[in-house]
Amino acid sequence: MSAPDPIIQGWCPGALRPMMSGDGLVVRVRAVCGQLDDAQMAAIADLSDRFGNGILDVTQRANLQIRGVTAEDHPALIDGLRGLGVIDADVSVETKRNIAITPFGGDAPRDLARDLTAALSDFPDLPGKFGFAIDTGPEAVLGDVSADIRVELNEAGQMILRADHCFTGAITSCETVIKDMIVLAEWFAAHGVENGRGRMHKLLARQPDILPKPFRGNEMPRPQQVIPAAGTIEGGTLIACAYGQITSGDLRVLSALVPGVIMTPWRAFFAPGQAVTLPAASDGLITDPNDARLRIAACPGAPKCPQALGKTRLLADQIAPALPGNKSLHITGCAKGCAASGRYDVTLTATTAGFDLHHDINTSPLAQLTSAQIAADPKFIFQGPSK
Numbered sequence: 460m461s462a463p464d465p466i467i468q469g470w471c472p473g474a475l476r477p478m479m480s481g482d483g484l485v486v487r488v489r490a491v492c493g494q495l496d497d498a499q500m501a502a503i504a505d506l507s508d509r510f511g512n513g514i515l516d517v518t519q520r521a522n523l524q525i526r527g528v529t530a531e532d533h534p535a536l537i538d539g540l541r542g543l544g545v546i547d548a549d550v551s552v553e554t555k556r557n558i559a560i561t562p563f564g565g566d567a568p569r570d571l572a573r574d575l576t577a578a579l580s581d582f583p584d585l586p587g588k589f590g591f592a593i594d595t596g597p598e599a600v601l602g603d604v605s606a607d608i609r610v611e612l613n614e615a616g617q618m619i620l621r622a623d624h625c626f627t628g629a630i631t632s633c634e635t636v637i638k639d640m641i642v643l644a645e646w647f648a649a650h651g652v653e654n655g656r657g658r659m660h661k662l663l664a665r666q667p668d669i670l671p672k673p674f675r676g677n678e679m680p681r682p683q684q685v686i687p688a689a690g691t692i693e694g695g696t697l698i699a700c701a702y703g704q705i706t707s708g709d710l711r712v713l714s715a716l717v718p719g720v721i722m723t724p725w726r727a728f729f730a731p732g733q734a735v736t737l738p739a740a741s742d743g744l745i746t747d748p749n750d751a752r753l754r755i756a757a758c759p760g761a762p763k764c765p766q767a768l769g770k771t772r773l774l775a776d777q778i779a780p781a782l783p784g785n786k787s788l789h790i791t792g793c794a795k796g797c798a799a800s801g802r803y804d805v806t807l808t809a810t811t812a813g814f815d816l817h818h819d820i821n822t823s824p825l826a827q828l829t830s831a832q833i834a835a836d837p838k839f840i841f842q843g844p845s846k
């Protein structure tokens with residue numbers, strides 16, 4: 460059995476416009492300026508238990524996604540989230556508030572994000588996936604994060620506004636950057652949008668010479684790929700989550716542990732200015748960069764998802780201690796693959812007969828195994844098909 464073709468949506472899910480997944484609606488909570496305080500975290504955990512299935516995605520766009528929500532419960536969930544100040548005025552503003560912010564650099568990047576958020580209604584209509592990156596920390600770290608308009612600092616500390624895909628940018632400042640972003644967005648809306656879709660990098664790959672002159676003025680290298688390791692890092696602690704998701708219970712533990720967090724695109728929370736020691740009760744929170752669960756993606760599976768044909772989390776816990784150091788693993792409760800993001804060395808897909816083993820998800824399974832067989836010899840699944 461090969462995996463179904465992925466459905467490419469022209470928009471990102473939000474809270475007001477959630478996306479249907481196999482386990483129900485996925486309601487994306489876009490933390491304002493990337494920050495959540497302890498009370499917000501605890502309340503979101505409660506809302507996830509009440510209206511979802513108690514499992515939340517920690518996304519590569521630095522958001523939390525409440526999973527397993529029914530259409531009937533969605534309005535009440537939105538009311539609850541609105542009371543926490545994390546819901547936008549309408550879908551149009553929510554769609555535009557696609558802002559990645561460096562977790563580093565103190566308040567300045569978040570102050571700029573606040574100014575940008577306040578000005579979003581002045582921006583033209585943009586495709587649903589169009590986004591902004593505010594990457595003005597001590598070094599740029601969002602180079603691999605999807606965005607169309609980027610704000611960075613050059614070596615001289617000047618603020619640079621850069622169209623994604625370019626090695627050049629326009630010098631700007633705190634006073635002028637929002638106005639300049641609107642100019643760039645209006646130019647893109649006029650040249651790069653077709654049927655409501657379009658991305659900056661695709662437009663400039665097709666037509667590299669059409670960018671207006673000011674944005675072709677100053678050369679600067681694109682940021683390198685940066686993925687900080689979980690644990691204590693400069694300026695605070697990066698707290699990652701097993702399998703790229705957090706349970707409502709762990710979110711509550713986190714809320715009791717820190718006064719607030721900054722969401723990061725590395726599927727982790729940043730606790731600024733704090734050395735965090737995790738209590739034993741937080742079994743899905745991770746500050747050990749060598750924890751094998753950082754290389755495993757597992758959807759909620761049974762019994763959380765009604766479509767699941769297997770207990771993904773239980774199996775993931777059984778395999779993790781035997782996961783080879785250079786391997787990644789995806790365990791999915793059915794062929795929909797809700798938790799997948801990127802490529803994996805091994806995929807286990809639950810079926811009515813056990814789990815299909817794939818080394819290449821686009822070809823037929825190498826074997827069909829029961830969870831008991833896998834748990835008895837987890838290393839087997841990483842070996843070649845000739846064993």
Ligand code: SF4
Nearest residue numbers: 481758764792793797
């Ligand atoms: S079992 Fe997993 S992959 Fe399938 S619909 Fe449910 S959450 Fe999605």
